[in-house]
Amino acid sequence: MNIPLSSYPRIVIIGGGFGGVSLAKKLSKKEVQVVLLDKNNYHTFQPLLYQVSTGGLEPGSIAYPLRKVLIGYDNFYFRLAEVDNVDPLKKKINTNIGDLSYDYLVVATGSETNFFGNEEIEKNAMSMKSVPQSLNLRSLILENFEQALLTDDYHERDALMNFVIVGGGPTGVELSGALAEIKKGILPKDYPDLDTRRAQINIVQGGDCLLPGFSAQASKKAEDFLEELGVQVWKGVRVTGYNGKTVTTKTDLVFETATVVWAAGVKGAGIKGLDAVDLIAGGNRINVNEFNQVKGHPDIFAIGDIACMVTEDYPRGHPMVAQPAIQQGKLLGENLERLLTQKSMKPFEYIDKGSMATIGRNKAVCDIKGYRFQGVFAWFVWMFVHLFFLIGFRNKMVVFINWVYNYIRFDREARLIIRPFRRDYSQFKD
Numbered sequence: 397m398n399i400p401l402s403s404y405p406r407i408v409i410i411g412g413g414f415g416g417v418s419l420a421k422k423l424s425k426k427e428v429q430v431v432l433l434d435k436n437n438y439h440t441f442q443p444l445l446y447q448v449s450t451g452g453l454e455p456g457s458i459a460y461p462l463r464k465v466l467i468g469y470d471n472f473y474f475r476l477a478e479v480d481n482v483d484p485l486k487k488k489i490n491t492n493i494g495d496l497s498y499d500y501l502v503v504a505t506g507s508e509t510n511f512f513g514n515e516e517i518e519k520n521a522m523s524m525k526s527v528p529q530s531l532n533l534r535s536l537i538l539e540n541f542e543q544a545l546l547t548d549d550y551h552e553r554d555a556l557m558n559f560v561i562v563g564g565g566p567t568g569v570e571l572s573g574a575l576a577e578i579k580k581g582i583l584p585k586d587y588p589d590l591d592t593r594r595a596q597i598n599i600v601q602g603g604d605c606l607l608p609g610f611s612a613q614a615s616k617k618a619e620d621f622l623e624e625l626g627v628q629v630w631k632g633v634r635v636t637g638y639n640g641k642t643v644t645t646k647t648d649l650v651f652e653t654a655t656v657v658w659a660a661g662v663k664g665a666g667i668k669g670l671d672a673v674d675l676i677a678g679g680n681r682i683n684v685n686e687f688n689q690v691k692g693h694p695d696i697f698a699i700g701d702i703a704c705m706v707t708e709d710y711p712r713g714h715p716m717v718a719q720p721a722i723q724q725g726k727l728l729g730e731n732l733e734r735l736l737t738q739k740s741m742k743p744f745e746y747i748d749k750g751s752m753a754t755i756g757r758n759k760a761v762c763d764i765k766g767y768r769f770q771g772v773f774a775w776f777v778w779m780f781v782h783l784f785f786l787i788g789f790r791n792k793m794v795v796f797i798n799w800v801y802n803y804i805r806f807d808r809e810a811r812l813i814i815r816p817f818r819r820d821y822s823q824f825k826d
């Protein structure tokens with residue numbers, strides 16, 4: 397990997413997401429050599445992926461070059477590398493560009509879509525965990541309408557304009573709301589020769605409420621907002637299969653659709669070598685102690701989505717959202733310095749800053765430290781918080797200008813099929 401030897405201890409961070417970047421920033425002025433590895437050369441602001449999928453934002457405004465994060469930091473190295481394996485005994489990692497030894501290793505690989513072992517759904521449904529996946533979804537949505545124009549068969553046309561979003565968490569709710577706004581504000585103008593009123597947006601939730609984990613008030617209001625926008629909300633319905641054409645559920649309900657978006661769960665993006673049964677908690681996350689140290693490996697740490705720190709308040713680990721990753725990254729930066737100077741490390745305590753989700757224009761729900769509010773004010777708070785945490789001044793400006801433009805013009809200009817998603821439409825013909 398051509399990383400020079402140094403008299404400083406080498407800290408290798410796998411993953412430049414929320415956790416990895418906040419740790420790297422914290423280590424910037426310390427007497428350590430830091431090597432950041434990521435399979436992408438950019439950081440992804442995942443909370444806004446749904447806006448890329450629905451043409452509201454270009455991908456460049458929610459992704460940020462990792463090398464730019466490290467500009468001006470001494471003893472920092474970035475390598476574009478996918479880590480395959482960790483060898484804790486040899487204190488070495490194996491990647492697709494070579495091996496690297498470490499003094500301390502931090503696993504910050506985040507999470508990946510969890511299909512709960514259903515291979516049929518995995519093969520046929522769309523995920524929205526990365527920029528390329530969001531672009532695939534954007535292309536598919538637009539290609540479906542182009543295809544719908546070409547058929548006289550109304551069953552086929554309806555299936556092409558039917559969208560099924562599985563999972564009623566923030567991702568499913570935000571995506572459903574955005575699709576409903578496209579249906580209302582954009583499709584009739586873009587496709588005057590298509591009866592786009594027949595387009596359907598269905599959100600299917602296995603549990604009995606949307607936004608589980610939010611207050612009952614927020615959950616109810618999100619459902620009301622979605623219904624106001626014309627989204628069909630199905631609760632208590634478990635999806636069992638999708639063969640590329642028909643969605644089956646545990647009930648009698650079936651959907652004929654060309655598009656299923658799977659937003660029903662994530663699991664830790666684990667790494668070989670750190671996957672022994674006693675290291676892994678539920679959801680494929682790595683068990684860590686209160687210092688984010690991996691059980692039995694004092695020189696290996698895990699932070700963010702991949703880490704499962706069981707506490708009294710969080711018996712199943714912290715929620716897999718950005719704040720635990722950011723806070724754990726910051727504290728670990730301090731703790732690594734303490735470790736190197738023979739001081740005792742500080743235990744992690746999560747500060748829950750609240751939850752929020754947006755459903756559409758002027759429609760959001762916020763639960764922040766006992767305050768529960770919904771509607772226009774919540775929507776402004778949601779926008780402010782997302783702009784604040786977005787990395788990069790240019791990105792903040794571009795996103796802000798886009799939002800103002802989209803608000804005034806009722807538009808989403810990035811509805812472009814740049815990289816077509818090759819869908820086999822033949823199965824809808826019979």
Ligand SMILES: Cc1cc2nc3c(=O)[nH]c(=O)nc-3n(C[C@H](O)[C@H](O)[C@H](O)COP(=O)(O)OP(=O)(O)OC[C@H]3O[C@@H](n4cnc5c(N)ncnc54)[C@H](O)[C@@H]3O)c2cc1C
Nearest residue numbers: 411413414415435442443479505506700701716717718721
């Ligand atoms: C669609 C969507 C919407 C979301 N909305 C919200 C929201 O509104 N609010 C909120 O708080 N959270 C939200 N989240 C969750 C939030 O994005 C995650 O909790 C957060 O990104 C976790 O940070 P992390 O650092 O653990 O991992 P990530 O940010 O996922 O970063 C992991 C990094 O590791 C890299 N990586 C993974 N495996 C390897 C490997 N083997 N080798 C090299 N590199 C690797 C990846 O490329 C990635 O850059 C959302 C997530 C999604 C998918």
